[in-house]
Amino acid sequence: MSFKNTVISSLKTVISTILLVLANIVAIIAVDYISADFTVGPLYNVLLIIIAFTAANAILWPIFRRFLMKYIILTFGIGAIFLNSLIFYIATYFIPGVYVGFYGFWQVPIVMAIFTTFMTNITNTNYYDNYVKTMLKYAIERKTPYKKRYPGIIMLEIDGLSINTLKKAIDKGVMPTLKNWIENGTHTLREWETDLSSQTGSSQAGILHGNNKDIVAYRWVEKENDNQIMVSGKLSHSPEIEAKISDGNGLLVNGLSIANMFSGDSQLSALTSSRMRSIRRIYNKTLHTVFLESYNFQRIFVLFLWDILLELKSQIMHRVKNVQPRLRRSIVYAAIRAGANVVLREATTEILTSELFRGEIDTAYATFMGYDEVAHHSGVEDGDVWGVLRQIDVQFQRLQSAIEMNDREYKIVILSDHGQSKGATFKQRYGITLGNYVRRLLPDDLKVYQTEYNIDHFRDAMMPESKQLKTIKERVETIRDDLFDGEGSIQNLRNEIQERKPAIIFENEQYLNLRERYSNSLEYITGHESMEHSTKKANDSELIVLGSGNLGLIYLTQWKQRLNYEEIVMLFPDLIPGLVNHSGIGFILVNSITNGGMVIGQKGIYYLDTDKVVGENPLEGFGENAARHLLRENSFNHMPDIMVNSFYDSKNDEVCAFEELIGSHGGIGGNQTRPFILYPSEWEDPGELVGAESIYRFLKNKIENLDSG
Numbered sequence: 001m002s003f004k005n006t007v008i009s010s011l012k013t014v015i016s017t018i019l020l021v022l023a024n025i026v027a028i029i030a031v032d033y034i035s036a037d038f039t040v041g042p043l044y045n046v047l048l049i050i051i052a053f054t055a056a057n058a059i060l061w062p063i064f065r066r067f068l069m070k071y072i073i074l075t076f077g078i079g080a081i082f083l084n085s086l087i088f089y090i091a092t093y094f095i096p097g098v099y100v101g102f103y104g105f106w107q108v109p110i111v112m113a114i115f116t117t118f119m120t121n122i123t124n125t126n127y128y129d130n131y132v133k134t135m136l137k138y139a140i141e142r143k144t145p146y147k148k149r150y151p152g153i154i155m156l157e158i159d160g161l162s163i164n165t166l167k168k169a170i171d172k173g174v175m176p177t178l179k180n181w182i183e184n185g186t187h188t189l190r191e192w193e194t195d196l197s198s199q200t201g202s203s204q205a206g207i208l209h210g211n212n213k214d215i216v217a218y219r220w221v222e223k224e225n226d227n228q229i230m231v232s233g234k235l236s237h238s239p240e241i242e243a244k245i246s247d248g249n250g251l252l253v254n255g256l257s258i259a260n261m262f263s264g265d266s267q268l269s270a271l272t273s274s275r276m277r278s279i280r281r282i283y284n285k286t287l288h289t290v291f292l293e294s295y296n297f298q299r300i301f302v303l304f305l306w307d308i309l310l311e312l313k314s315q316i317m318h319r320v321k322n323v324q325p326r327l328r329r330s331i332v333y334a335a336i337r338a339g340a341n342v343v344l345r346e347a348t349t350e351i352l353t354s355e356l357f358r359g360e361i362d363t364a365y366a367t368f369m370g371y372d373e374v375a376h377h378s379g380v381e382d383g384d385v386w387g388v389l390r391q392i393d394v395q396f397q398r399l400q401s402a403i404e405m406n407d408r409e410y411k412i413v414i415l416s417d418h419g420q421s422k423g424a425t426f427k428q429r430y431g432i433t434l435g436n437y438v439r440r441l442l443p444d445d446l447k448v449y450q451t452e453y454n455i456d457h458f459r460d461a462m463m464p465e466s467k468q469l470k471t472i473k474e475r476v477e478t479i480r481d482d483l484f485d486g487e488g489s490i491q492n493l494r495n496e497i498q499e500r501k502p503a504i505i506f507e508n509e510q511y512l513n514l515r516e517r518y519s520n521s522l523e524y525i526t527g528h529e530s531m532e533h534s535t536k537k538a539n540d541s542e543l544i545v546l547g548s549g550n551l552g553l554i555y556l557t558q559w560k561q562r563l564n565y566e567e568i569v570m571l572f573p574d575l576i577p578g579l580v581n582h583s584g585i586g587f588i589l590v591n592s593i594t595n596g597g598m599v600i601g602q603k604g605i606y607y608l609d610t611d612k613v614v615g616e617n618p619l620e621g622f623g624e625n626a627a628r629h630l631l632r633e634n635s636f637n638h639m640p641d642i643m644v645n646s647f648y649d650s651k652n653d654e655v656c657a658f659e660e661l662i663g664s665h666g667g668i669g670g671n672q673t674r675p676f677i678l679y680p681s682e683w684e685d686p687g688e689l690v691g692a693e694s695i696y697r698f699l700k701n702k703i704e705n706l707d708s709g
């Protein structure tokens with residue numbers, strides 16, 4: 001550093017210190033003036049308080065940190081705020097004339113933190129830059145003598161950001177760091193395409209473990225497991241899911257996982273769902289980084305409060321401007337949003353920075369989830385999201401600077417796991433949830449099937465041996481509509497499945513009526529007028545309807561196996577036509593015993609196994625790989641009896657979610673299946689990237705060759 005620069009930098013330090021002292025003076029006087037629970041006494045006490053508090057902090061904080069870190073982390077940092085107040089109390093206890101009551105105990109340190117945070121923001125004397133030096137020191141203390149020379153890779157995920165929204169953010173100038181990388185040619189931006197289930201569970205399983213088989217949706221039902229509802233992100237479920245998808249060779253072997261759903265078999269992890277099992281296990285040594293100095297968590301705490309205010313302001317503005325569609329958002333949501341958007345974001349950057357300085361990890365993958373959270377509730381491209389993205393871009397800038405300061409090189413990859421599509425929800429549009437609509441299409445009392453026939457026999461009947469099923473399917477070359485065809489073919493079908501299906505279905509009067517009225521499946525779909533039986537609630541154990549964005553899953557849980565198309569038609573003839581004729585539904589996916597996967601729309605059927613279309617193609621507008629994704633999904637375990645995907649309106653670029661979220665993802669249609677990856681330009685072109693597992697292959701290949709390049 002030149003002499004001139006040194007002078008400027010020390011001058012800056014002096015000025016910023018003076019400003020910080022001023023901010024503290026104003027804060028103390030303000031609380032004294034407003035609060036009845038705090039008195040300064042003579043005015044010179046203000047300076048004494050600042051000096052005593054600073055000194056007490058310097059002495060006591062390291063002691064508290066050393067012995068109480070576990071307690072601080074398990075209270076999500078609230079414990080740190082308490083300790084900070086305690087230090088303040090101890091420091092002022094010995095100053096004559098100062099009175100600190102119960103409220104004053106909390107008020108003064110928090111107001112001081114707020115004033116100093118604003119002062120550092122206004123004067124652009126960044127607290128954070130100071131903190132980087134502290135982290136560097138901390139990392140060097142923990143460094144082992146062995147030093148790796150080859151570069152590492154850090155992968156940073158912006159949860160839920162589609163390539164199209166990213167491009168808009170770059171054009172708007174809210175992501176200057178990414179813009180620079182693209183314009184300077186250091187990084188290349190590419191689109192990739194998710195699998196059918198466009199959500200973090202499936203995508204991170206694919207990206208981090210190279211395997212997302214059987215992850216049907218964000219939530220699914222395991223019929224054979226007592227109808228257990230599995231939830232990808234649930235702390236008690238994600239370890240179980242990871243155990244099934246992991247072969248031990250994930251993306252992060254010898255790496256670090258932060259704030260992800262799955263660990264990628266990482267050596268180190270923090271805030272990773274699959275490694276926590278319950279929130280009590282959040283404690284993790286890497287989190288110490290956040291609490292090295294008391295001003296750091298105060299800074300985060302103030303930003304947290306600020307984000308809550310921003311959200312409340314947005315709620316009021318959305319109402320005043322009558323923005324549509326709009327969700328009702330509560331104060332609880334405001335706190336959750338601030339937690340995801342601010343606390344996790346800052347903690348993630350700091351943990352990463354500290355580990356980069358240590359230089360022992362080869363890889364890291366971290367999720368920034370603020371955008372996804374805000375876009376779900378405020379809207380995919382609502383004014384709120386640009387501020388969120390701006391702050392995420394600041395993190396990239398910080399990490400890049402940390403790498404520049406570092407003695408080990410790290411390459412940066414930025415990517416997203418899926419996008420989001422917009423539109424009012426199913427319930428907002430039609431005044432009814434998908435679950436209640438399905439109930440209307442089912443008979444009043446599903447139990448008739450349970451009580452009239454022997455349930456165990458029925459259950460056995462519905463459990464075809466998969467091998468046998470395969471031989472039937474393999475023989476099918478053209479579409480077989482045995483259900484509605486003449487006598488001969490139905491006899492064949494009967495013979496083939498005799499052992500596995502109760503004969504009673506074929507003699508069923510309802511079924512014979514259907515056969516008389518319709519000559520084939522398409523005619524049945526387009527011609528059958530579904531009766532809405534009743535709004536009476538079906539017994540919960542007999543029907544489970546789940547929403548995963550604009551993907552709906554219908555499980556008829558009386559049967560231990562997935563029901564076939566033929567079985568559903570015979571058991572509940574109003575169900576399938578009733579679903580596909582609803583204008584909120586784009587298509588459904590069912591499995592036929594003779595034809596395999598059938599995608600049924602209002603005016604046509606797509607037979608997935610043979611790629612044949614009868615009538616109008618129900619997958620028109622859903623992307624050229626839609627059938628490929630659906631075919632794969634149809635082979636998954638735990639598939640619902642009927643899978644539903646909402647319509648996609650390409651003119652307005654809208655879908656409708658079956659959950660109450662106006663920005664949604666989980667199925668297909670629109671930007672939700674169009675995430676991006678921004679990778680170092682010196683890497684060769686990966687070619688077409690379809691499915692999350694293709695991202696794993698691309699990145700794993702780079703990681704495996706790290707020390708050879």
Ligand SMILES: [Zn+2]
Pocket residue numbers: 160372373376665
């Ligand atoms: Zn989401």
